[in-house]
Amino acid sequence: MGRRKSAKELEKQLQYAKAREAYNPPLREDGAATRRQPKVAVKYAVLSPLAEADAAFTIQASQKGA
DSSP states (O other): OOOOOOOOHHHHHHHHHHHHHOOOOOOOOTTOOOOOOOEEEEEEEEEOOOOOTEEEEEEETTTTOO
16 A cells, blocks of 8 residues: 655646656757767677577677777
8 A cells, every 4th residue: 555645746746747748859950960879799708607608699889888
């Protein structure tokens, strides 16, 4: 059984919901550059003794992080 919310909590939630509803995300300017970072495939070997001998998995990482 949950507790009852106070009037203050309900007013705060209502204010938050109204602010979310009124929010308009900024428009991107025409020709504006995006921040897409090139990705590179990074392969990791599985070290678990329960895995197959050649088990590995590949993830996509940004070139800066790789």
